[in-house]
Amino acid sequence: MITASLRSHLTLWFAGLSLLTLLIVGFYVGHIATEQMKQASGNSLLGTARSTAALLAVQLRERQLEVSLLSKAPVLRKGDLDAPDIMTLMELRTQSRAEYAWMGVADAEGRVRQAVNGLLVNQSVQQRPWFQAGMRGEYTGDPHEAVLLAKLLPGAANGEPLRFIDFAAPIRNANGETIGVLGAHAHWSWVTQIVDSAVMQKDATLNIEALIIDFDGKVLYPEILAGEQMPPASLRAPSGWTSGNGYVSASVAVPSPSNANLSWYIVVRQPLDIALQPARVLLYKLLILGVLAAIVFGLVAYYLASSLSRPIERLARSAKQVQDQKPGAVFPQEHSVLEIAQLGQSISSMTQSLLSKERELQDANASLEATVAQRTADLTQANADLLKLATHDALTGVFNRRRFDEKLAENSLLFQRTGRAFALLLIDADYFKRVNDTYGHAVGDDVLCQLAALIESTTRATDFVARYGGEEFAVLLPEVEEPDSPDVVAEKIRAAVAAAQFPTVGQVTVSIGVSIAQPADRDSLALLKRADRQLYEAKGAGRNRVA
Incomplete structure (x- = not known):
């Protein structure tokens, strides 16, 4: 424990009162500035999140509409799913849209009849969610890993697993009967590039980060945070933004078509340290002013306290000599201040009594330390024996x-x-x-x-x-x-x-x-x-x- 002299206490009290006054004012002003900066940063991030969510929703709707219109092409409505013109249509579509990793048609039994580049042809997709949903109507699904398709496509450049977004639409003949499903897998990286490009329109020096969150709060993007859980309250804040865990975060639900089997949130966040930097600069200036004022008051208080504290400091030095077992300690027992004289007399008599008891305590401590050491050794050995009993076979000595x-x-x-x-x-x-x-x-x-x-x-x-x-x-x-x-x-x-x-x-x-x-x-x-x-x-x- 760090102690100080009486003169130091008086000095600190005077300096502390002045510093406390300025701190109260400074923190009040800083609090107002901080809240205003949070409000401005949160509204700015909310605008970015809204524009990003709207852009992503438009892109998803366009891809779904694209697949839906393609499924209604006359060549498909004829009912011959092996027609060469179908492959031509799909190849033209995938060549014009780099986001498509795969596109193909499957018959009503779930067998792939044709697909771009021949991927998954003649394989059964009957158990795939996109096929089952596509037999009933238009479908847009959450990101997932397609094991069969990933084996046939080159891996991601950064070593991350290939993930895809599913689009599907039923193929109906001229009589309105569902004869198959047109399905497409879009690269998940296409979605993330849309989000990143929308956010990067902001100043990159602001360290703004975009996240994609699913309906139950699990992070889908970026990959480094994938699987982490976001508090549901932060996704549905009344103001649209929150501050906590070191970030100012704005959250907006991605508008999705009624047939889409997804509920995403776009979260745009910025570190609090960067968002609140102007308010912190103001607070630091106020703190510096308070420190300067405290120094001036402290110098005045030090001069006034010196005359009163010197006799008490002499008593303290003598007591320290006794504590360090150094000879020559003298306690003044006469002083103009009655309380100081009584203090010197009391300390002198207590010192004699404590010296005699110290020897008794040393002997008792030595015995106690020996007992504790033995008990500790016994407990360590018992724990080791219990561990061996739990992991080793009692008969053979090998692991159990x-x-x-x-x-x-x-x-x-x-x-x-x-x-x-x-x-x-x-x-x-x-x-x-x-x-x-x-x-x-x-x-x-x-x-x-x-x-x-x-x-x-x-x-x-x-x-x-x-x-x-x-x-x-x-x-x-x-x-x-x-x-x-x-x-x-x-x-x-x-x-x-x-x-x-x-x-x-x-x-x-x-x-x-x-x-x-x-x-x-x-x-x-x-x-x-x-x-x-x-x-x-x-x-x-x-x-x-x-x-």
Whole structure:
């Protein structure tokens, strides 16, 4: 705790009162200026958001109208969805509009009959939302990733996943029957470029940022913020703009046609630091004026306080000597001011009493510190034991089933994110029930312990060994390349077990099933099933082997 002398306190009080007066005035003026700047910035951003939302709505309606009119072309109404003129119409449309990534026609059963560049031809789109909605009427849908189409198109230049906006309209013959759907996928980047171009008409030095938000407050754009949740209250503010979380933000709903399956908001925001910079400059000037006034008042107060504070400061210096255990501390016990004289006498007598008690406290503290240190060490060891019990098999000492499940899930997530393959070995002791029935469960437990030790000794430090259950063990291999490929590691384990001598029992063999993670795996269960199937193949082939 920082302390100050009496003269410093008096000086600070005088200076503080002057500074406080100016601060109150300054903050009041600054508050008014800040609110006015927020109002101006919010209204400006609201105007930008409205113009951006209107521009985006016009573009979306034009694309939907374009697809709708194309679906009513005479060549389509004839009913022959394989007619070459249909392809000509779609190619002309996609060549004139760079935003279209794909355009095609599908029959009433959902099979793509024709498409620009032949993409997705003869493939079924019956389960796609745009096809199902297009069979009923005109449709505009939210952005999404089209897995099949993305594989056939070049990836985004910045490494981001390809996303598309769907447009669809029913194709009806001359009798009014729906015979198919005309669908188009527009690049999501087309939408974002419209928004960015509208916002960039403003001064770029103002650091204005545009966001696209869906109906439930989730950020769709920019990609760096995709998935974040915006408070619903900030999207529907009565004034159209709010200030919070470091930004002044204006929000406007994008007008969308009645057939559009989307509800977007355009949010245009600016950092508060930039929006309120003029008000802050005014506040800083007022603060500087207050500091100068406080310095002048402080100098006057310091001169007046010096004469009163000197005797108290002498007492304070002597008390500090006692605190630092330095000899020679003298407390003046006579003074013209009665309170100061009494203070010197009281401090002198208290000092003698405190010195005697200090020795007693030192002894008690030493004993208490030793007790705390011992209790801390006991608690640390107990926590370590509890952690090992929670993650390790009590019999064999290797990891238990619960820790194995967690590790397998971690490897699966890492594989899905990075594509770095890993392998799983399932190991089962052959005829283990015969060991338990012949020699008893105690000998069976010894066999399991020796098996666990052999498996750990023949695997690498980076491999993960766990008891899967009963006489089964599992090994996760994070590396699958040569020379330590999964089948090599599995064969090494099998050979080591077959060559070992087990007390009382003699020879024990194991069967091993090997499985490697594949991109088609939706979760770790598929990998487990394959390894288990290979294990039973190894047993069915005669045991003591690797499958």
